[in-house]
Amino acid sequence: MSGQSKDTPVWICPTCGNHYAAAETPPSSCVLCTDERQWVPPTGQRWTTMAELAEAGYRTEVRQVEPGLFGIGLTEPLGVGQRGMLVCTPQGNVLWDPPGYLDDKVLEELRALGGVHTVSASHPHMYGAIVDYSHAFDAPILLPEADAHWLNRPDPSVRTWSGVAEVVPGVTLVQCGGHFPGSAALHWADGADGQGVLLVGDTLLVTPGEDRVTFMWSAPNRLPLPEREVRQVVRALRPYRFDRIYAGWWDPVLRSGANHVVERSAERYIQFLRGDVALG
Template identity: 40%
Template sequence: MTTDGLVQCSTCGVERDSADLPEWCPICVDERQYVDPGGQRWVSPPADAVIALAELESGLWGLEVSGGVGIGQLAKVVVTDAGTVMVDVPAAITADAVAAVRALGPMRAIIPSHPHMFGLQSLWSQALDDAAIYVSAADADWLGRRPAALQLWEGSIEPVPGVVASQPGGHFPGSSVVHWTGTDGAGVLLCSDTIMVNPDRRTVSFLRSYPNRLPLSAAVVERIAAHVDRYDFDRVYSNFGLRIAHDGKAAVAASARRHAAWVRGEFDHLTGPG
């Protein structure tokens, strides 16, 4: 594994070719993200990051990063008889973490849900026998480095039997979700922040920007909810450690109705005098 020619933004952690660095990280100056108050910094992947592999449920593992840079997403690894699939990508990589992921089985696909989750995808692919990296074609212009194993996609893909990725959009035009049937037979939706599990672990949110609190319209949220309605799922995981443990499909549908009603003004009477 070599990092020659690769740096990452210290704020978002996304990789970029060092030979073609802009003054500002395009991902961070976009209205969905932010530039660190200390200014733009491009850094080499830190050697002091620690990545722990934690079992979230049978057949599903999370990559918990401490130290390093970026926004701290919890990447997931789905384990199947046909191989493994990484959903979202850490903004760090270590030899120990690579060995731990390898031990779960051969990596068949790496699927970043949207540009904020690109992380160090080139290095992870390289370390995992050049595993294919599936980036939504609609979001390809956000790539600051084009991995050798890059594959652009639209619609839906099934990189291993039973693991299906599709693109409801919203947060980004190509924002994706991944559906998988857990070892107990219940459906699982890995939705990153295309759909964000709330701290109450009973509802979800739909936003254009989470750090900057920009909402999506009622029509877009209803479209996202209709898209994931194609799947049967009980559990919902987003990309910062929160999950809905039961009745996830009903929770997503009810949360979409609530969001749409609020942004249409149906609950304005609850906000005080006009």
């Protein structure tokens, strides 16, 4: 499945879900979890492997989210718990934010959907099993130049980009910044019945009421994003038409009016940052 030897496993951090290069022993710590945007369990650093996860009962599941868009999730939580997305187009399929575990079942299902043309991710916490998916489909990995050094399993399939990159016609990577310098969104022009879809990971966070978005430098550590970064995110997305936003999990989803909601939510967020809100 991944080409790795059973004697030299790829090490997986179960806290963030990221993979490290095959080695006899795991690293002393996960550089993503020791960063202030993530966290190390109070009990200390833990490691697992793909084989251990399979033995523990991990399984993949693929669901259609809307015509031409399929979610890829896990039956058990791993890392930040993201649900990946496969955007299907006549020119090739784009895999976004892949989870940290995969099995033969998901590979068969993705092959039946036309395979994978390119793999990418919103930010380093969601790199997951990106190298395994790349190997399975001989697909390049597109990572923003600003964040590529966070991939702790180096691979020759990596290609870097900056600013904006069209992956296939109608599917565009947009570097927004914010959570990480290279934090990105994926714009799918044909999604939402031609009204446009934005896949954001947690570059933006859709709130539980599905009526607004918010912005965080670190969601788990409750650290807000400064005003200049919020404005940068909104500015990067403004040229694109999108009616719907899917964040990095099955729910919540911003189902309509997303262009206007992003602008309105950003201004409200900035009012709170500045203290321009009467609290009662």
